[in-house]
Amino acid sequence: MAIQTIGRWFNRLADHFVVVCLIFALPILALTGAGNVLVASLLGLLLCAVGFVQSSARVDLWIFIPLTAYNFVNMASAWAVYGNPYYGYAPTQLIFSVMYLLAACLNDGEMRMLKRLCALWAGAAAVLGIGQFTFFAVAQNAKRLGGVLNNPNAMGIFLVVGWFVLLDCAPERDGDSRSLSSLLAQLEPLLLFALAFAGFTALMGLTVNLLFPKLDAVNDMVVVKQSAAALLSTFGGMAAALACGGLVWGLSGSIGETASLASCASALLPACGLLVRWLHTRGAERFMEL
Numbered sequence: 001m002a003i004q005t006i007g008r009w010f011n012r013l014a015d016h017f018v019v020v021c022l023i024f025a026l027p028i029l030a031l032t033g034a035g036n037v038l039v040a041s042l043l044g045l046l047l048c049a050v051g052f053v054q055s056s057a058r059v060d061l062w063i064f065i066p067l068t069a070y071n072f073v074n075m076a077s078a079w080a081v082y083g084n085p086y087y088g089y090a091p092t093q094l095i096f097s098v099m100y101l102l103a104a105c106l107n108d109g110e111m112r113m114l115k116r117l118c119a120l121w122a123g124a125a126a127v128l129g130i131g132q133f134t135f136f137a138v139a140q141n142a143k144r145l146g147g148v149l150n151n152p153n154a155m156g157i158f159l160v161v162g163w164f165v166l167l168d169c170a171p172e173r174d175g176d177s178r179s180l181s182s183l184l185a186q187l188e189p190l191l192l193f194a195l196a197f198a199g200f201t202a203l204m205g206l207t208v209n210l211l212f213p214k215l216d217a218v219n220d221m222v223v224v225k226q227s228a229a230a231l232l233s234t235f236g237g238m239a240a241a242l243a244c245g246g247l248v249w250g251l252s253g254s255i256g257e258t259a260s261l262a263s264c265a266s267a268l269l270p271a272c273g274l275l276v277r278w279l280h281t282r283g284a285e286r287f288m289e290l
Contacts, residue, residue, distance in 0.1 A: 018102060019110050021050050023117045025099060030125070030148055030158075040092040047098050057104040064104075067097055115169050116184065122162025123187040126194035129155060133197070134241045145198040152202060159195040166191065189262035193244075196268035200240065203275035208232045210279075210286045244268075 025043055032039045051057075071094055079085040106114060129147025147155045166187055212232065244264050251260035 016110055016113065018050060018054070018105055019114050019117070021047060022099060022102060022114060023121065026118065026121055027148075029095075037092055040095045044095045044098050047095070047102055051098070051102045051105065054102075054105040057101060059101065059104045064097070064100060067100060071097060115165060116180065119162065119166040119169050119184060119187060122159065122165060123190055125149075125155075125162070126159060126187075126191050129194055130197065133201070134245070145194065145201055147194075152198060156195065156198045156202075159191055159198065163188070163191045163195065189259070189265060193261045193265040193268075196265040196272065197240070197244065199272045200268045200275070203272055203279065204240070206279060207275055207283065210283050 025047065028039065028043060071090065074088075074090040074093060075085040078087040078090050082088075103111070103114065125148050129145050132147060133145045145152060145155060147158075149155045149158060166184065169184055247264050247267070248260045251263055255263070
């Protein structure tokens, strides 16, 4: 019985092999870094091999031509500045054109499946990012929310794109199962909370460093490890993690975990707005005074 079940699962995967290749390519690029030429090249060759056996593709030239033009401009700028068109991210970003062409081979049902899997991957990355930040805030030095991408800036962009993907799934939820529809509905506050928390920690770090700069350090290690800004950032991250965790825990019993996450994100957004306003006014003046 177990063998038959496994066989059915393998048959389903074989029926949607292109979707499986694309969805596995996303975490591979995220975990290894899109700047890794070897990984991007090997993965690109695999995706090209899969694409060559496809019978047809529906390519939107309004997407493919600008994407291809961007790659050529990127390589031209690398050649003009460094004398090497393959310097930087230009050669690795060519894989996105391959991934788009492979996605154009999908039918409507497979495209719908791919969008949901991408939304689930974004939600999983948000959970891992929140857990990672909480661990570092409590057990070690607090860091910005970088998540599986190990880059706070990239993580913020990733969460924004993931949120838009999730919104695009919303009009098509009528055909989903009840469990999948419920899971997708719970992802939105989770993504928004991770995005708001990533923005808050970044703005808090900028504010603390402007208020307590250390310009007389003998080396960078003193600034990172032994300055007042580093100390306040560490304890500030711990306080933010504990406050958000306490708010979610306190509200989850009365309004549910999903609504409590949304409430916590709503509380962080005004704080981000106040910090942005301070950075653009008094923070800018403070920077000019240094």
